[in-house]
Amino acid sequence: AQSVAQPEDQVNVAEGNPLTVKCTYSVSGNPYLFWYVQYPNRGLQFLLKYITGDNLVKGSYGFEAEFNKSQTSFHLKKPSALVSDSALYFCAVREGGTYKYIFGTGTRLKVLA
Amino acid sequence: EAQVTQNPRYLITVTGKKLTVTCSQNMNHEYMSWYRQDPGLGLRQIYYSMNVEVTDKGDVPEGYKVSRKEKRNFPLILESPSPNQTSLYFCASSLFESRGPMEQYFGPGTRLTVT
Numbered sequence: 001a002q003s004v005a006q007p008e009d010q011v012n013v014a015e016g017n018p019l020t021v022k023c024t025y026s027v028s029g030n031p032y033l034f035w036y037v038q039y040p041n042r043g044l045q046f047l048l049k050y051i052t053g054d055n056l057v058k059g060s061y062g063f064e065a066e067f068n069k070s071q072t073s074f075h076l077k078k079p080s081a082l083v084s085d086s087a088l089y090f091c092a093v094r095e096g097g098t099y100k101y102i103f104g105t106g107t108r109l110k111v112l113a
Numbered sequence: 114e115a116q117v118t119q120n121p122r123y124l125i126t127v128t129g130k131k132l133t134v135t136c137s138q139n140m141n142h143e144y145m146s147w148y149r150q151d152p153g154l155g156l157r158q159i160y161y162s163m164n165v166e167v168t169d170k171g172d173v174p175e176g177y178k179v180s181r182k183e184k185r186n187f188p189l190i191l192e193s194p195s196p197n198q199t200s201l202y203f204c205a206s207s208l209f210e211s212r213g214p215m216e217q218y219f220g221p222g223t224r225l226t227v228t
Contacts, residue, residue, distance in 0.1 A: 006155075034216060043117075043203055043219035044156075051212065090155060099163055099213055100171055101146070105155035 002027045004093050006104035013081045014112050021076040021107045023091030030096035033074040035065055038088040038106075047089075050074060061085070081111045115140045117220035119204050125226045126194055134189045134223050136204030143209035145187040146171070146217065147179065149200040156203065162187055163209065194227040201225075 003026045013019045025031055032051055036044040048059025055067045065076045076089060091104040117138045126132055138145065146161040148171075158171030162181040176198055178190040187206075191198060201224050205217035 032212070032215065036219075041222075043221045044205075044217075046216040046218070049216055051215070092156075094213070096212065099144070099161060099169065101158055101161075101217070102172070103148070103156040103158075105153060 002093055002095050002098075002100070002102045004091050004102050004104040006089075006091055006107045008107050009105075010108045010110060012110045012112060015083055016080050019078050019081040019085070019109065019111070021089050021091075021109060023074045023076065023104060025072050025074060025091070025093045027093060027095040031074075032094045032096060033065075033067065034092040034094075034101075035059065035063070035074075035076050036090045036092065038090065040087075044090060047076070081109075083111045083113050085109060086111045115218070117204055117206055117218050119202075119220040119223050121223060122221065123224050125228065127228055128195055129193050132191050132194060132225075134191075134202060134204075134225070136187045136189065136220060137185050138187075138204075138206040138218070139185065140206060140208075140218065141184065142206035142218070143184070144207040144214035144217075145181065146205045146207075147177070147187070147189045148203045148205065149173065149198075150203060150222075151200050159189070159202075163214075191225075194225075196227050199225060199227050 034049045035047040050067045147159040148156040157173045160179040162168040204220040207214040207217045
């Protein structure tokens with residue numbers, strides 16, 4: 001069965017510092033991995049995805065994520081955090097050959113000025 | 114503007130009173146889905162649809178029904194709502210590519226309270 005874990009409920013980082021939001025997954029087959037961001041009282045917005053190929057994926061707003069097959073991880077990163085990056089971040093996985101998505105429980109990112 | 118719309122945005126109802134939450138997308142997407150978001154549980158998929166007249170259960174389908182009679186619409190039906198269905202509901206849609214559905218576009222959400 002598919003599963004996704006976001007081990008941190010909250011991540012605090014100072015503005016200008018690099019940030020990492022962690023995600024690990026478990027699927028039987030090939031994973032398609034996604035990151036979404038949710039601002040207060042809004043729907044989720046797509047940030048980036050991994051399908052195949054290059055393990056480093058670049059997305060919107062300067063975010064990137066690194067796919068690590070051996071560690072079954074897909075951590076979200078940004079070199080320099082902005083206060084406006086403060087939001088709730090969700091990792092999601094869909095196993096190849098299926099049409100069901102599994103989301104993590106979310107990580108609240110707080111960027112401190 | 115490409116978008117997913119949901120109505121109503123807020124709904125307070127009583128136990129057992131049937132309700133429908135509508136979802137519509139204008140992007141000609143084949144794949145549509147419903148999720149509920151609960152604190153500490155993240156998003157959980159209720160039902161999804163790969164195309165017109167093709168639907169399947171997600172992880173938490175109990176107490177919900179869906180139908181997909183038109184490509185653009187995917188209503189969520191609660192025939193006899195109960196308090197444990199109080200939640201924030203999201204509809205989403207996606208293109209169905211060669212590898213299947215990919216990134217989803219989400220609606221603004223419907224906050225449902227069942228008393």
